[in-house]
Amino acid sequence: MRILHTSDWHLGRSFHREPLLTAQRAFLEDMIDVVKREHVDAVAVAGDVYDRAIPPLEAIDLFQHTLAQLAELKIPLVMISGNHDSPRRLGVNSRLIEHAGIHLRTDPHDLARPALLQDAHGQVAFYGLPYLEPALVRESLHAPTTSHHAVLSTAMDRIREDLATRPGTRAVVLAHAFVTGAEPSPSERDITVGGVANVPASLFDGVDYVALGHLHRSQRINDRIRYSGSPLPYSFTEADHSKSMWLVDLDGDGAVTARSIPCPRPYHLARLQGHLDDLLTDSRHTDLEQAWLHVTLTDTSRPHMAMERLRQRFPHVLKLTHATAGPSADDLPSRERVESLTDHEIAVGFLRHVTHADATEPERDLLRRGIDHVRVAAQGEAL
Incomplete structure (x- = not known):
């Protein structure tokens, strides 16, 4: 299965009062072209779709237009909410639009409910771990403590329990988190409330690929755990960053190969x-x-x-x-x-x-x- 991994669109964001919606539209049009050109089987968006909980109407229109294009192409989309998104607003009508191949995972209670996609080798289960604010989800997840490590560990345990009931199924996890060893950028919002923000890569053991969001620098934690980074530079400290998406090939045995697909640079x-x-x-x-x-x-x-x-x-x-x-x-x-x-x-x-x-x-x-x-x-x- 060929997966296009992207994240941190931040639709509706401005740059020192310069509106970015035109640049964001250029990126999304390029993303659709990549989907067609590279024969992508599924698109994974690892959170921070919008820049704020109540996005401007123009950003919502651009988002809906992108979803419609993917639905017309019959390319499944799996997407989670990030710490900038409002989970309830982003997840409106999620069960309804799932029939069009748009799989939104914004509710912590849905994290062990995979989107099941099929390729020539069988099923691939896509699990969505939206941003989990420890103080808000600890009780509902029955996590032992109010910390990022505790709630994400509990969430991953639930995912592994579900995956164990699906023998032979390969697994992809989308998560919005700060993994130890990754390099942050100044344009990311701090998530240190609830203790230390970062979690170890070992927390994601047991799945074939982890599509991460939150950090704006494209980077590889290891072969199967990667950040796509933001598609556009959102601070001057990112002026020299190479903005890209990951094109990930998952073979029948769950082995991963990936290559970087550069994003357009509408502004210098x-x-x-x-x-x-x-x-x-x-x-x-x-x-x-x-x-x-x-x-x-x-x-x-x-x-x-x-x-x-x-x-x-x-x-x-x-x-x-x-x-x-x-x-x-x-x-x-x-x-x-x-x-x-x-x-x-x-x-x-x-x-x-x-x-x-x-x-x-x-x-x-x-x-x-x-x-x-x-x-x-x-x-x-x-x-």
Whole structure:
């Protein structure tokens, strides 16, 4: 069976206020072309379909159009919800559209109910592990503790129990999690509530392929456990990432071979550093004049109207920082900087900014507990 593994579409996301829906549409059109060209048998989407729990209508329309195209091609789709998605909203009418070959797994109670697909060698069971917020699912899963490791271990035990009743069936698991040994990116939302966020790869023993989502860098944990990464760069730190999908071939014995399929790059990200006058005149930067830029100025003093002057040559400067000048209102955290920090680090940094003093350990602990409480409550509302 040939499987196209992708994840972390984040439909509806913007980049420093630049809308990305056109770029996301280009990716999804390319994905459909890959499905046709490579004779894909099934598409696996490992979570974070949308960028937020209540996505804009344009993002929903794009999602529905993509589902309709796959249904017309009669290509099965297996998809899980991620930590950015609202499981209940994403899973609306999931039982109904399953008849069209669209298998949404957003409910923890469905994780041991596989989508059973057929190839020349027999059945392949696709199990969907949506993002499991430990504090919200521990009781319903009867996990021993409120931790990512405990709830995912319990979930995998249930999957292995079901798989044991299906002798000779190969198994694919979709999961939205942080596996030990993988390399994160700053544009991912922190999921450390409920203890340590990462889980060992051994947790997924007993299945043939694990299609992971959540981390935005395409990477291989081992031959049978991989992250596809996000199809587009969502921060300047990802400017040099090779964005791709995995084309996975699962043979009759469950052996895996995979190759990377590059995603289109509808926009060019780059970072420039130097003195303002040099950046405005240096011919070496001509090829970046239409790129989306993060510019770091190294002038000893803060240049007057720097952004306005830069945009005369580089109209798409989206982020401007100063490497040597002292702090000012311009240096308050931008979205790019915020996404490189945990929520706790952001709160501690803000406290330092307004009080001009480092938080005490009791204050740090109070902030941590407050953030955990708010995150769990918000996730519960999204359900």
